[in-house]
Amino acid sequence: MSQPSPSLSFNLSEDQQILTQEIRRFAEERIRPGVAERDKAHAFPSEVLAEMGELGLLGMLVDEDYDGAGMDSLTYCLAIEEVAAVCAATAVTMSVTNSVCCWPIDRFGSEPLKREVLPALASGQEIGGFGLTEPGAGSDPGAMRTTAVQDGDQWVLNGEKAWITNAGVGKYFVVLAVTDASAGSKGISAFVVPSDAEGFVVGTAEEKMGLRSSRTAPLYFTNVRVPGHYLLAEEGAGFRIAMATLDHSRLGIAAQAVGIHRRALELAVDYARERQQFGVPIAKHQAIQFKIATMANELEAARLLTYYAALQDDGKQAGRLASQAKLYASEAANRACWESLQVHGGNGFCEDYEIARLYRDVRVTTIYEGTSEMQRMVIARHLLRG
Ligand SMILES: Cc1cc2nc3c(=O)[nH]c(=O)nc-3n(C[C@H](O)[C@H](O)[C@H](O)COP(=O)(O)OP(=O)(O)OC[C@H]3O[C@@H](n4cnc5c(N)ncnc54)[C@H](O)[C@@H]3O)c2cc1C
DSSP states (O other), rough: OOOOOOOOOSSHHHHHHHHHHHHHHHIIIISSSSSSHHHHHTOOOHHHHHHHTTTTTSSTTSSGGGGGOOOOOOHHHHHHHHHHHTTTHHHHHIIIIIIIIHHHHHHHOOOOOOOOHHHHHHHSSEEEEEOOOOOTSSOOOGOOOOEEETTTTTEEEEEEEEETTTTTTEEEEEEEEEEEGGGGGGEEEEEEETTTTTTTTEOOOOOOOSSSOOOOEEEEEEEHHHGGGBSSSSTTHHHHHHHHEEEEEEEEHHHHHHHHHHHHHHHHHHHHOOOETTTTEEGGSSEEEEEEEEHHHHHHHHHHHHHHHHHTTTTTTHHHHHHHHHHEEEEHHHHHHHHHHHHGGGGSTTTTTHHHHHHHGGGGGGGGTSSSHHHHHHHHHHHHHH
């Protein structure tokens, strides 16, 4: 039986248009100054994030009952695109707090937990994170070894997480741990773990090739105790929660890629108009025009797929569409940064030119929150299941 077609409108609402303009102005005025210096110094943008918190940009998906902005996924994607077009590192800090920390707590947390942690996260007083990956469990999170054991009305966590965005700057982490080793993926549970808990240790920050002003480090847990109500949903629901979270959060990575792509195109256009070779601006050469046309074409396709997926974030196909958007947008943005740097010639290879930072920053978009290979597996699994 054919499914009803979702209705499509190509116009953003007035509120969405106003918000987009406001965030664009904020990003240009408050994030752009110092962005290259912060990148060079690997300096976390604490002040910028505090201001973003005050504007409600860190709790966009959180219900208004918990001081969130209560916005929809499309509006969230619009905001991420604007921030990523100026600083992809700030965008990932924003997206992690919003979508892999606040979102699962808002959806699966107990009422007392939500009252306790969401207002601080949504207002930007505290930053959040998500601990799924481990040294031996990346694309295969089911291989995780971190454990949580119940002790009276508390849970005790032991283990190690790798590559954790916002480690060292975040207060609340959604952490996945094995609670029943004999139950496979149904033996994994999700907890909120505060960074000030005894036994919670942040490792040395990774020296990354891109997103250098975002913080990424391992986390170590030694007999870390959390109260019983810090368990999300029920025992054994963790793997389902993690997958649902990623199904949603991939929209944010798709939007981040769209923002980087947009900026790479703008930079290519500006440079092509200015740079003269063979007596004319290089924009007059057809080879350069074709690169710009392809970048523009793929940008529109990536953006539309991201919006389409965001509009159906609660539908049956939500996971597949978010994977398709993340896969396409991240690969297209990588191609665009590669081509934009090519348009810049030797100058593009120099850190004085913004495209060099974009080229480094965009690389990870096909890796985190599931590699391109994993996205293809998710998409195929959806299509091939009986
Ligand atoms: C900057 C950064 C920030 C991150 N932030 C977080 C975070 O906040 N929280 C968190 O939990 N994690 C985070 N991660 C981890 C990230 O999600 C993982 O790096 C990612 O899931 C891939 O895992 P891996 O690096 O172990 O690669 P691996 O799983 O080892 O994969 C290596 C290669 O093998 C391929 N591969 C693996 N299995 C298969 C298969 N079955 N079929 C085909 N190909 C396969 C992969 O696609 C990849 O190309 C972050 C990573 C980075 C780089």
